[in-house]
Amino acid sequence: MKRYTTVIFDLDGTLLDTLADLADGVNIALRLHGFPEHTTEEVCMAVGSGVVRLMEQMVPGGKDNPDFEPCLADFRREYAKIAQNKTCPYAGIPELLEHLAAAGLRMAVVSNKFHGAVVDLVRHYFPIIPVAAGEREAEGIRKKPAPDTVLWVMQQFGVTAEECVYIGDSDVDIATAKNASMDCISVTWGFRDRAFLAAHGASVYADTPAELEKLLLKKD
DSSP, rough: OOSSSSSOOOOBTTTTTOOHHHHHHHHHHHTTOOOOOOOHHHHHHHTSSSSHHHHHHHSSSSSSTTHHHHHHHHHHHHHHHHHTTTTTTTTHHHHHHHHHHHHEEEEEEEEEEEEHHHHHHHHOOTTTOOEEEBGGGGGTTTTTTSSSHHHHHHHHHHHGGGGGGEEESSHHHHHHHHHTTTTEEESSSSSSSSHHHHTTOOEEEEEEESHHHHHHTTOO
């Protein structure tokens, strides 16, 4: 692989294992409205396209349910309270980020999680990463797989797509990289397995953060 100057990471399922807190937040909101709860596995398969799409799949009847918007608002509020209860970096991620920074690579996070949560989580867990962007559609910046948030990061750094690589764990991340005309590395330790990623167009994989470091720093 070519050498990059800039690495843009997905957050959930790539840098942070957020699944337990996401599932808890979903089920707290559902309980408040008397809706059936969902398993962690069901929540896992619904994440990746933003909180609106997540709750659309969790609430019976989705957006057609008259309680959808109140339930979505409850999820946003309740998840913000617990977002750091069980969430933690995947093993090897802090060391990976330190090594990339030492090698002079620029780093950023782009996520479909709502913007405030992304900024707070990155600031708390990964202060070494200077730029983070979440869902900002109210500002006219479309969420992934549209390239808007990735292009915004590129503008902050003053870099081109050829210098960048996108790292993620989902089909949304693969499509995002394609739409931004940049390379993609798919990690297999997150919310989707290698078979799923391959079926959605993945071509380069990392099974561990150490393998990802070798790819990014071109180590043997």
